[in-house]
Amino acid sequence: MRTGDRPPRRRRGRDPPEAALIPAIHPRGTNVSGLLRYLFGPGKNEEHVNPRLIAAWSGPDQLSSLTPPLRPSGRHDVRNLARLLEQPVRAGKNPPQKFVWHASVRNHITDRILSDSQWAHIAAEMVAAVGIAPHGDPDAVRWVAVRHAHDHIHIVATLVRQDGDTVWAWNERLKAQTAARDLEQRYGLHQVGPVDRTSHRRPTAAEQNKTRRQGRPEIPRDRLRREVRAAAAAATDENDFTNRLQAAGVLVRLRHSTIRPDEVTGYAVGLPDHRTSSGDTVWYGGGRLAPDLTLPKLRRRWDSALTTTPSGSMRHPGRPQVQHRANAFRQATAAVGAGARHLGEARPTDEDDIASLAEAAADVLAATARASEGRHGGPLTEASETFDRAAREPHQRRLRRPHLAVGQLRSMARLISAVGRLSRADDTTAALQLVLRMSMIADNLATLREAQERLHQAQAAHHAAERLRSIAAYASVDRAGVRPAAVPPQPKSGTSRAARSQ
Known part of the structure; x- marks a missing residue:
């Protein structure tokens, strides 16, 4: 599992990846519209393909009405979706200064391509696991999942519940990773083992x-x-x-x-x-x-x-x-x-x-x-x-x-x-x-x-x-003078993709 939209370069000497399905919890922000425009846009290098909404807080029946329409320019108009996500924040009792929660989840290069409905299920399990949208809670925060590549999704949520209370998410990285271990088994994805927190911190x-x-x-x-x-x-x-x-x-x-x-x-x-x-x-x-x-x-x-x-x-x-x-x-x-x-x-x-x-x-x-x-x-x-x-x-x-x-x-x-x-x-x-x-x-x-x-x-x-x-x-x-000196190549491994350590 990698983070972001493009795979990071393999850096010699870094630790092997922790597992096939690891969510990356990104820094919180304040600009819902800007984040949605990027996710539904072409990307920095035209790498976004067929961006689409695959899951939302209101369930699959409402996806068609929530999906941003196309403008004559071919770009998606995300204003209505951003407004709906922000409504609980504007009406909240004590909204946080940075209320936009963003996570991305990517599977391993050796894994099969998952369907939109499978990714939608993964997104719902992730927001439930971190505690911002528990299963069966009609007043939980509003969130959406966007897919614009075959191997990963993005989850965007606003951290004020629909009843006006703020969700003070904590320790969400470890909670999401625990959920990822279960999802790997359910979907038969590449597995290595649970996070053990022995890896050193990687440069940001x-x-x-x-x-x-x-x-x-x-x-x-x-x-x-x-x-x-x-x-x-x-x-x-x-x-x-x-x-x-x-x-x-x-x-x-x-x-x-x-x-x-x-x-x-x-x-x-x-x-x-x-x-x-x-x-x-x-x-x-x-x-x-x-x-x-x-x-x-x-x-x-x-x-x-x-x-x-x-x-x-x-x-x-x-x-x-x-x-x-x-x-x-x-x-x-x-x-x-x-x-x-x-x-x-x-x-x-x-x-x-x-x-x-x-x-x-x-x-x-x-x-x-x-x-x-x-x-x-x-x-x-x-x-x-x-x-x-x-x-x-x-x-x-x-x-x-x-x-x-x-x-x-x-x-x-x-x-x-x-x-x-x-x-x-x-x-x-x-x-x-x-x-x-x-x-x-x-x-x-x-x-x-x-x-x-x-x-x-x-x-x-x-x-x-x-x-x-x-x-x-x-x-x-x-x-022995048989050949010129050379740096030995890295041994190949089935888990040679770099991922952020936990």
Whole structure:
């Protein structure tokens, strides 16, 4: 399921789609007429074909009288329909300032073409699920569904009921997505699984447009997420974390408790050259970058490493000499191999062991990607982000007891972070062995996620494993001089369409 009228471009390294039928809840507005003119019009690039009304609050018998008539120019006259939608707002007791509710729903590229009546049923289920027009409520809000393409519809509603009360819709995204899961089963549409809220936030359209206007090579949110992840993997505590971010040229702002001013409860990061029109820095809290990058979750990660590090092991590794870099990667490869064995022996119910081992392995891979590809990233960095999605725990789940091998993996992540960029053939060979061993962890994690019925994460783990093996194979072939270096292609998947994560 995609959002909007045209499919977004597939961006390498992004998470796979959540499912086949996902509604996109658009920002609320005030201009019903303008929105209807667009939906019944030709579109920005003449992509709207045969725009028509397929469902409305008054039922199918009234569609013909509600359908906007054609003008001599060939355009639809939406004035009467807009007036009818606005009537409850004008007569409302306390109408909201932004009263126009807009959602779009699109099905998967592999799905069959649904009929108008099937889409009408989907629209009715969506407005009922989010609570703005419950089934059997004659005084619910007024709404219409418009179809101008074979694979998606738009739903427009005004958020004042016909009895004058305002509908204060809340949490409608999750409610609509829950309804979508049921509709996928009813209609036999492409399914992946329920939303698990482990995907990181994607850049908004405004962020993407601003990035293009400013000629930036990368969207600031993506760059900051990569910098924060690298710093978190290398850090031993939050002071070390903050210092590493500042050394990388990232601005850091700490958030203090309103009850205990000396207590730090969160952080935000920004770039020196990324500002608003008024000149203020654009800040991103850790949770706005990824679910596992909030300060409480990072603290738990660092604490688990210290409590599981064997006595005498390297907690604060120094920078190895150049001739010892390959040995550092060999040590890390051995630790990752042990982690793969532990995951292979784990049961799906061993949630704490799986979670802590996967998180620690994600840190090792993030550190390896930074040592191999630097700050600008590349295929290994993209594979690292995909694996990270597979390693995250569901929303609000707390880790109680980390696996005893976590400390050694965290130490290896810090050791790799200390070696700097790879510079010799031996370094690269040892790093490739580590990449291959990481693919074993990804394979084992995929098996466990499937058994846990965390299907999005299982798919991400499979994708990461294939990507890691592909990277190692291409790099090995290139080093042997058989062919020129090339970026390995993305593995194809039946769910390769990008969608907004939940």
